[in-house]
Amino acid sequence: MDHRSSDNARTLPGRYYGSPEVHARESERIFRSEWLCVATAARIPETGDWLRVELEGDSLLVIRGEDGSIQAFHNMCRHRGTRLCSEAEGHFKKFAVCPYHAWAYGLDGSLARAPHMEGVDCFKQDDLGLISVHTTEWEGQVFVNFNEQPVPFDKALAALIGKFTRWELPELVPVHSTVYEIEVNWKLVIQNYSECYHCPALHPQLNRLTPFRDASNDLTEGNVLGGPMHLSKNAFSMTMSGKTCGLPLGDLEGPELRDVHYYVIFPNMFLSLMPDYALVHRIHRLGPTRSRIECEWLFRRDATEQPDFDPSDAIEFWDVTNRQDWSISEESQKGIASSAYRPGPYSNLESMIAELDRTYLHQLGEEIDDA
Amino acid sequence: MDHRSSDNARTLPGRYYGSPEVHARESERIFRSEWLCVATAARIPETGDWLRVELEGDSLLVIRGEDGSIQAFHNMCRHRGTRLCSEAEGHFKKFAVCPYHAWAYGLDGSLARAPHMEGVDCFKQDDLGLISVHTTEWEGQVFVNFNEQPVPFDKALAALIGKFTRWELPELVPVHSTVYEIEVNWKLVIQNYSECYHCPALHPQLNRLTPFRDASNDLTEGNVLGGPMHLSKNAFSMTMSGKTCGLPLGDLEGPELRDVHYYVIFPNMFLSLMPDYALVHRIHRLGPTRSRIECEWLFRRDATEQPDFDPSDAIEFWDVTNRQDWSISEESQKGIASSAYRPGPYSNLESMIAELDRTYLHQLGEEIDDA
Amino acid sequence: MDHRSSDNARTLPGRYYGSPEVHARESERIFRSEWLCVATAARIPETGDWLRVELEGDSLLVIRGEDGSIQAFHNMCRHRGTRLCSEAEGHFKKFAVCPYHAWAYGLDGSLARAPHMEGVDCFKQDDLGLISVHTTEWEGQVFVNFNEQPVPFDKALAALIGKFTRWELPELVPVHSTVYEIEVNWKLVIQNYSECYHCPALHPQLNRLTPFRDASNDLTEGNVLGGPMHLSKNAFSMTMSGKTCGLPLGDLEGPELRDVHYYVIFPNMFLSLMPDYALVHRIHRLGPTRSRIECEWLFRRDATEQPDFDPSDAIEFWDVTNRQDWSISEESQKGIASSAYRPGPYSNLESMIAELDRTYLHQLGEEIDDA
Ligand code: FES
Numbered sequence A, B, C: 001m002d003h004r005s006s007d008n009a010r011t012l013p014g015r016y017y018g019s020p021e022v023h024a025r026e027s028e029r030i031f032r033s034e035w036l037c038v039a040t041a042a043r044i045p046e047t048g049d050w051l052r053v054e055l056e057g058d059s060l061l062v063i064r065g066e067d068g069s070i071q072a073f074h075n076m077c078r079h080r081g082t083r084l085c086s087e088a089e090g091h092f093k094k095f096a097v098c099p100y101h102a103w104a105y106g107l108d109g110s111l112a113r114a115p116h117m118e119g120v121d122c123f124k125q126d127d128l129g130l131i132s133v134h135t136t137e138w139e140g141q142v143f144v145n146f147n148e149q150p151v152p153f154d155k156a157l158a159a160l161i162g163k164f165t166r167w168e169l170p171e172l173v174p175v176h177s178t179v180y181e182i183e184v185n186w187k188l189v190i191q192n193y194s195e196c197y198h199c200p201a202l203h204p205q206l207n208r209l210t211p212f213r214d215a216s217n218d219l220t221e222g223n224v225l226g227g228p229m230h231l232s233k234n235a236f237s238m239t240m241s242g243k244t245c246g247l248p249l250g251d252l253e254g255p256e257l258r259d260v261h262y263y264v265i266f267p268n269m270f271l272s273l274m275p276d277y278a279l280v281h282r283i284h285r286l287g288p289t290r291s292r293i294e295c296e297w298l299f300r301r302d303a304t305e306q307p308d309f310d311p312s313d314a315i316e317f318w319d320v321t322n323r324q325d326w327s328i329s330e331e332s333q334k335g336i337a338s339s340a341y342r343p344g345p346y347s348n349l350e351s352m353i354a355e356l357d358r359t360y361l362h363q364l365g366e367e368i369d370d371a
């Protein structure tokens, strides 16, 4: 298939953007089978540090263990099901203690102490550890997978492996994060990110820095899709001013500093690489027509330690851009929900969306019927 | 049938006032088959003027075209379904331009411009105009019909034709409008309007001006129902003071100025005619137990141009009356939703409701089973 | 069965804490079959006094009649179903008059007056009284039963009869009441009340007054469950200070004044007896995962008439304790709703919950399958 001429591709039928049945099918085939990005590992640097992650209706604790590795557990006591932690993040000295009856769990999830359970026949301490979820780390990002036997990350997302080494992403630290909740099916968020056909009308501030025609894609099939855009003559980063506000990432140099890169990592992550900082979007489903989006700005640690470090130029730029995108996506959601909606034709500038639709339908186990 | 002795008529069973199944059946048989009143034509006097109308979960654009006639279109771009307009009203110079990727539509709905679609095989410009909805104008009111082959307005609502000529309604202009959202099934709103049995207890201010016994009905069958009420000795219009605040409508004179007239135009309009102004209610379903009601006050244009014109006496009167009606209707809705509800007997003063129930069940394709 | 060794009992499967199907089955088998506590009779002392009670989606009027007895009726007019009363409580002189068309009902529920119904064949005045609900009074508490032929109270709740005579509860008057609405299945509220295993971790202020090990149960089977806890050396009541703030209830004396008593009266009442006051909790279902809880503080009338009477020490104590309990129960609800939840083992200190689960499943008509 030539992705530049998706001549016969049309938008998906309306049921994919709101029906509870499709939502449930997506749960099973995609969101409880694929790897989901949940956090930047640098947020929990020390043993015992933890984050609470709300994901697909479940609550997870992402914990840095004794050996320095990261594990994720359901935030749920094995006694009567109570949530262990209601705070967003914290630090366990040795144990996570349930606030109801004080059962205590070790950092590895094992049940360490359960008062007054002596003599209870059905109490098997070894079987009552926290329920774990598969976890992996890639370039400083933590991914989880609800599936009990997931396809290994390196195989599931093979296109990622080694692709971004030069940016030295594990060295970056998050300096800001914003959470948005919007009335939009998650796929509209991804589609919006996957084309710059809308940039002239919707993002004048962005289109000035990276004219929409200067986009190309170097990953055009499967579940990692995207490529570079070229900065215009007087622009040096994606900021309100067009100037950089951090130090160059990794060992980028020369012409490499003239490009930005945008990738969808299906199903729930966007990775945006500027010369001097990275942006991570994580898209979480809250319902068939509701999504929560976390956006995180990451810079080199040594840049953040400079006395005049000020990331606001970058933060404002993407906050403005994000809000433009969420707003138009909400207008799309409303129109698609109307009785009059029917699939429309994709332009040549939307070939990545057509490919995303294919990846999506394939993972969902459905055939493309609009070819 | 003698409408004065609906001796055996009882209220409808509870399922008609809240079940999603009845709501869906009403969509198909009534709200997507019958003519619905959506606006006063005088609100969009010039070519290119438009209103956004939210109706039955859809969004419509009602536009005055090049030839001066009014058309309605789904407010939905044919590219990726986005809503074209999020404002409530406005003016198009020549085109409606989609805010996402700038497809442009003419005032007649045709697709005039679609950037970057050259070479896309499935792009057929002539087939991608805005999706239209049947529209007609009657006495200055705009009606739409979602049905693709609707019964013509003159046949569907034959009782209206010529009935109100003397009031010269097309000459009136709206001077005020109020929108109410209430927790009530739409039929309770209509039933409430259709009898004055409740006036003594609920509307002392109204009952003084038009005692409830001085009501009669001149249209007593089918989908247009109502008739005159006689103003009491010292009352000259339906206002807080009982005085008029406009000029006499049309060529009314003498004893005609002593009556007010109330008509239900099924399923979604009330027309109330006072000697010096008209009132239009439009009832829109928001859900099985939720309705939005627009109330609009219309006066002769020359009256509104007089230096001392002040419609507040009329506006306050109906706002007070409306709120009394919505409040008691909400109490009815709650009671009907209780496990104890069962149909109760209509009085002789509620013959119009009994007839409305018949019209309703007939349009719904169900038999009356409480006779 | 030995309630002290419920060795094989586990918590109920997750569907019992949120599924609409279980909720509907509970309606039929429990909440519309069993006796529900709705009010303290002392709140409506005079003929014509009434309370509005919202219960299981219905609205009831609890009225003191001409003969001094209490009856309950659906708060719904037999004409067009309107709610008669929207206030929370009040006094009828002779009649309850519908605000819509002024039908009037006597204190015994009979239809006394219905204007303009003469000559309506299907109007049978004698059949159109308010719809009544079975009512009884026990120890000053009003219970209703939606079932048309309920098991008599004395038989349904035989364990209660004569059990609390010495406290002279009918002499008490409510001095304060607080209503809580929480995101919790009703059964979690009951389970929380039924064990003090959680007291050390959750209620330090309570555990000081009545150490959790000093609890025993004297009713351990069926639908009335509970028993005494012993006050610690320096505590004399359940208050912030540990001091009493009322006069001793009934003819309690000596060692009896050293105990507090806690009983679940299934399905919707808790009775807590302190030496100097009583506490009543009424648990009302608002949905599968939402409950409304009324908590009422009752003291001897002569105590309340003393010039220095101040119940705030008792009110604050239980308000603090209630909020701790609701908060942890909401955390349990969330955890049980997660995809990872599975039944966990009960400790020896939770034998009453195991028995409550049995009573519940028995009333629901289901077998225990986790033994
Ligand atoms: S629910 Fe966690 S210890 Fe009991």
Ligand code: FES
Pocket: B077, B078, B079, B080, B081, B082, B098, B099, B100, B101, B102, B103
């Ligand atoms: S959605 Fe309207 S132009 Fe693309």
Ligand code: FES
Pocket: C077, C078, C079, C080, C081, C082, C098, C099, C100, C101, C102, C103
């Ligand atoms: S609804 Fe009560 S009198 Fe009409």
